[in-house]
Amino acid sequence: MKIVKTLGQFIIEKQADFPYAKGELSRLLRDIGIAAKIVNREVNKAGLADILGEAGTTNIQGEGQKKLDVYANEQFISALKHGGECCIVASEENDEYIPIESDVSIDAKYIVAMDPLDGSSNIDVNVAVGTIFSIYRRKSTNGKATIDDVLQNGNEQVAAGYVIYGSSTMLVYTTGKGVNGFTLDPSIGEFCLSHPDMKIPKDGTIYSINEGYYSHFPDGVKKYIKYCQVEDKKTNRPYTSRYIGSMVADIHRNLIKGGIFIYPVTAGAANGKLRLVYECNPMAFIIEQAGGLASNGYQRILELDVKELHQRSAIFIGSENMVKKAEEMMACFSPQVTKKSYEGVVELQ
Numbered sequence: 001m002k003i004v005k006t007l008g009q010f011i012i013e014k015q016a017d018f019p020y021a022k023g024e025l026s027r028l029l030r031d032i033g034i035a036a037k038i039v040n041r042e043v044n045k046a047g048l049a050d051i052l053g054e055a056g057t058t059n060i061q062g063e064g065q066k067k068l069d070v071y072a073n074e075q076f077i078s079a080l081k082h083g084g085e086c087c088i089v090a091s092e093e094n095d096e097y098i099p100i101e102s103d104v105s106i107d108a109k110y111i112v113a114m115d116p117l118d119g120s121s122n123i124d125v126n127v128a129v130g131t132i133f134s135i136y137r138r139k140s141t142n143g144k145a146t147i148d149d150v151l152q153n154g155n156e157q158v159a160a161g162y163v164i165y166g167s168s169t170m171l172v173y174t175t176g177k178g179v180n181g182f183t184l185d186p187s188i189g190e191f192c193l194s195h196p197d198m199k200i201p202k203d204g205t206i207y208s209i210n211e212g213y214y215s216h217f218p219d220g221v222k223k224y225i226k227y228c229q230v231e232d233k234k235t236n237r238p239y240t241s242r243y244i245g246s247m248v249a250d251i252h253r254n255l256i257k258g259g260i261f262i263y264p265v266t267a268g269a270a271n272g273k274l275r276l277v278y279e280c281n282p283m284a285f286i287i288e289q290a291g292g293l294a295s296n297g298y299q300r301i302l303e304l305d306v307k308e309l310h311q312r313s314a315i316f317i318g319s320e321n322m323v324k325k326a327e328e329m330m331a332c333f334s335p336q337v338t339k340k341s342y343e344g345v346v347e348l349q
């Protein structure tokens, strides 16, 4: 009989890895697991639950919020508020950070930054979506935690993870000691260890980028796409193009099969689209812990200076040798040149 290990059991077991641990991070991960189950319940029956479609509100990014964006945001904030281990939540769906002030969280020392629902454009069409979370320990020691406790660089993360609501629902996370994946068994309502010690292959044959924006990409990215499409059996090219349009799902696939996901700067988005604090940093921490790489084409994502809560960044993430190859192409065109090339490109157009 196959012994299942639940997320809760695994977290407690792994607590031993941290001699000074008092269980706070374990309880925080538990709270995130609870909220993920509640969101999963709604995602699974979205068509029946009047949770599809627009919420009629807009977030600070100027994006129309989906009902499920708002619902997921509320569920995670509520679970973190009642869990008592979180002193600040920073969310894609909230302009400002949210101080958690409740009787149970007086000594709380963890910051949670999150993308409550990733892949919003796929909600209404029953394609995999996700949740992304990043956890920091507060830096300030007395008084209330502040924005400075939120704006820490990615290499200060103590844990990061994502939930993917796909054909099955999985929670994948790291605390800096490898990456483990858990699949939700609806019959017992538990996340069970299904993917221990996940490792991304050093090489892959999948490239994932929205080629619809090709004409607005930097020359280095165009060059890399051409490289992926060249016929060369020795290097397993041409690669396969796969793009789901949910960052969590595209990166999860590549984590298992090998591959690269790229969301570069474009002519219309000089800093890229994806957000550094609650999308790029947590995914970079996970992929690096699985043996892959993550950069903005030039610099390691986890070393980028975090200055603003909703700051954006380009991202090249995935199998080590594929990211290195893409960076090689980008290096041919330094950022300055890239800017110039846009102008050049647009004019040409």
Ligand SMILES: O=P(O)(O)OC[C@H]1O[C@](O)(COP(=O)(O)O)[C@@H](O)[C@@H]1O
Pocket (backbone or CB within 6 Å): 092, 115, 117, 118, 119, 120, 121, 210, 245, 246, 247, 248, 273
């Ligand atoms: O439609 P585009 O421009 O390719 O963007 C898709 C990207 O935008 C996102 O949907 C942005 O995330 P949110 O849905 O959380 O806003 C990513 O999941 C995805 O990788």
Ligand SMILES: [Mg+2]
Pocket (backbone or CB within 6 Å): 115, 117, 118, 119, 247, 279
């Ligand atoms: Mg997102």
Ligand SMILES: [Mg+2]
Pocket (backbone or CB within 6 Å): 069, 092, 115, 116, 117, 118, 119, 120
């Ligand atoms: Mg989102």
